[in-house]
Amino acid sequence: MALYRFLALFVVHIALLASSCFAGDPFVFMKFEVSYITASPLGVPQQVIAINGKFPGPTLNVTTNNNVVVDVKNKLDESLLLHWSGIQQRRSSWQDGLLGTNCPIPPKWNWTYQFQVKDQIGSFFYFPSLHLQRASGGFGGIIVNNRAIIPIPFVTPDGDIIILIGDWYIRNHTALRKTLDAGKDLGMPDGVLINGKGPYQYNTTLVPDGIDYETIDVHPGKTYRIRVHNVGVSTSLNFRIQNHNLLLAESEGSYTVQQNYTSLDIHVGQSYSFLVTMDQNASTDYYIVASARFVNESLWKRVTGVGILRYSNSKGKAHGPLPEAPSDEFDKTFSMNQARSIRWNVSASGARPNPQGSFRYGSINVTDVYVLKNKPPVMIDGKRRATLSGVSFVNPSTPIRLADQYKVKRVYKLDFPTKPLTGSPKMETSVINGTYRGFMEVILQNNDTKMFTYHMSGYAFFVVGMDYGEWTENSRGTYNKWDGIARTTAQVYPGAWTSILVSLDNVGIWNLRTENLDSWYLGQETYVRVVNPEATNKTELPMPDNALFCGALSHMQKYDHSPQDISAAAAITGNRSKLFFTLLMILSALLSLFR
CATH class of the missing domain: 2.60.40.420 (Cupredoxins -  blue copper proteins)
Structure with missing residues (x-):
């Protein structure tokens, strides 16, 4: 009888331990099979990119602080990365789905993304970030409730x-x-x-x-x-x-x-x-x-x-x-x-129970200033290229974040100019050296004749000013320092400038690019490297167990075929569950022997 009571108490303790292990933010699991299908959206049959056989792809519907696990099967005939545009990937640029942080998913391979929509709400979308693939589909909406x-x-x-x-x-x-x-x-x-x-x-x-x-x-x-x-x-x-x-x-x-x-x-x-x-x-x-x-x-x-x-x-x-x-043909300011007129609601709660505007961005001292100027495409080394401040970005064969992790040298340069180059434009893997916990001002100057939009991964930035003409130091006098909208993508009108402020509190390698696919493809982007200088860096999540290797680190890739269908985290969760229920079955059987 005493043994029976001991085993019963043991079962209770196991159950309590397991419940504590599984407590926390919920997981949301999805499978994405990315493939070609034939569709006729404009009445002409053509090849489009579908997800799970659908064009557009399914909506990713999650809630603040959910852990999102998306198992991606690449059934295209070329490499693939999915980018979760606007999802800030707190402390983990490893999951951002861009060449600066991730090796591409080879054709016929699986790879699983896992990220948390930490302290975030709102409307976003996902899309394939390589090879101009978004022009053929592969996109879908994201709702963060x-x-x-x-x-x-x-x-x-x-x-x-x-x-x-x-x-x-x-x-x-x-x-x-x-x-x-x-x-x-x-x-x-x-x-x-x-x-x-x-x-x-x-x-x-x-x-x-x-x-x-x-x-x-x-x-x-x-x-x-x-x-x-x-x-x-x-x-x-x-x-x-x-x-x-x-x-x-x-x-x-x-x-x-x-x-x-x-x-x-x-x-x-x-x-x-x-x-x-x-x-x-x-x-x-x-x-x-x-x-x-x-x-x-x-x-x-x-x-x-x-x-x-x-x-x-x-x-x-x-x-x-x-x-x-x-009807604003003769009113370019409309x-x-x-x-x-789009302003931040500073009295509303965001993802947390405090007003959105409690972050007084207008009173923070700026630590870094970058003027990024784009011009019409130019010829560099016989190639037609797009530039930012005279630099046309070249994606390295070894992703920047991976190169940092394994101390691979000469992959990139931390020399992106703070002001536009005055000499000849160049093609380089030139990166902005961001100051951790700094406050960066970025002026986006559009000297082209068409509209551009710019996006920064990992952050929501404050759009504080825009006007026609060339930005000058005096332009700061027109900034909205109280309720400028915080967002991830800002437009820059032809012959005009837009100024943004961003608090660099998210460690990682973060893409800053034009969203115009043609100019992005031709090199109009860079990355912002944000590193915690402290020796014990607990501000960034570790490299995922399922990380892919390429470029100078190709020899480290463990698989020569399709990897597992689930991420390491999902596997751990599943294995823990199996272990827990196996223990319960064994203990239940033991208890039945002593009844």
Whole structure:
């Protein structure tokens, strides 16, 4: 009897121990099979990149502080990396899915990402970051929900809708690469897609028969959160829904001051979420429109995405002309003023129960200043290249973060210029040496004739100023030092500048690039290296057990075939579970012997 009691108590202790082992933030597991399929978004069959057989790919729907495990099977005929755009990867640039940090996943291989959406909320998207692949698809939305205990600054919507918009070419990404490699521009896109589908036939001259278009079904009187992402190649798009107000509520992880817009310019790589109330009568369906901006609009009319918003009690199809885009042909400040009007909601809670604006960025002393200037492409060593401050980035065969880990020399240089080079442009693996816990000011100067957007991985930065002309020291007098929006992707207008401030508190190697795929492919990027100088560095997560090796470290790769389907962390979790339940079974059997 005493032995029986001892075993029973032992079982209880094992159960308590196991429960403590598994306590903490939940895990979310997904499998992504990346492959080619044939689709006809603009009425012409072409090869697109699908995930789990779908184009666009599935939505990654998670909650603040979830541990996300995504097992990726690369069924393409070329290497692959998936980038989780806007997910800050706190303390782990190892999972960022870019060449500066990760070796590519070879064809027919698996690799598993594991990251935590730590202290983050909002609307983001993922996409393949290599070889111009995003131009062929492989993208999908990311939703990071608030934890239940953290209030949101609006009434809970009746539904959540993702809309992916973007310019599109009938040529696939390999053909587009050949065009760029030959020193040519990509030219005008063939259309604009909405959720991977072509335009509704609002005009029989511009839109041929037989094109499948996106329809979004809604109920009258309901309010929906509509998350819109520009996942295209290089075209800024104006987004609008006929007769409906767009109440802007959030952008790339920050709640905004809520303002109504009849339309909003959404630039490449940017994400917004709107609250849209279905308050119109249902006499007809309504147009959803994404049309090209800052181009010759009469020539680009066919490059317009059109979907349908359909009320459940709708009485007929949408008809007539599309709602008009902003008429600002002679007012180049209209779009910029619209961008300036987007402000941070400093009284709302973010991912944590404290106001977003409690971080007083305007009172922090700047430690580093970088002026990054882009110009039209130039010829360097016989190749047409894009530059930042006169440097065209060359991706090394050994990723920068991996080179640091194993002290591989001469992979990169920590010599990215603080000001644009005055001499001839050059091609180099030149990296910004960031100061850990420093506060960096970056001025993005666009001396090209087209719109650019810029993204920084690992961080949300504060957009504090933008204007036309050349930035000068006096431009700081125009900065918004209180409620400038914190986001991950900022636009820079042609012949203008945008200034951002970023607190370098996240250790790692972080990409700073244009989101315009053609210019990114041609070298308009760099990395910011942020290292904790302390000897006992506990500010960065260790290199993952399933890390891939390439370049100078290729000999360290353990596999000559497909690696395991699950990550080391997932395997550990599973093995612990199996061990726990095995122990329980053994102990239960022992207990039964003494009953």
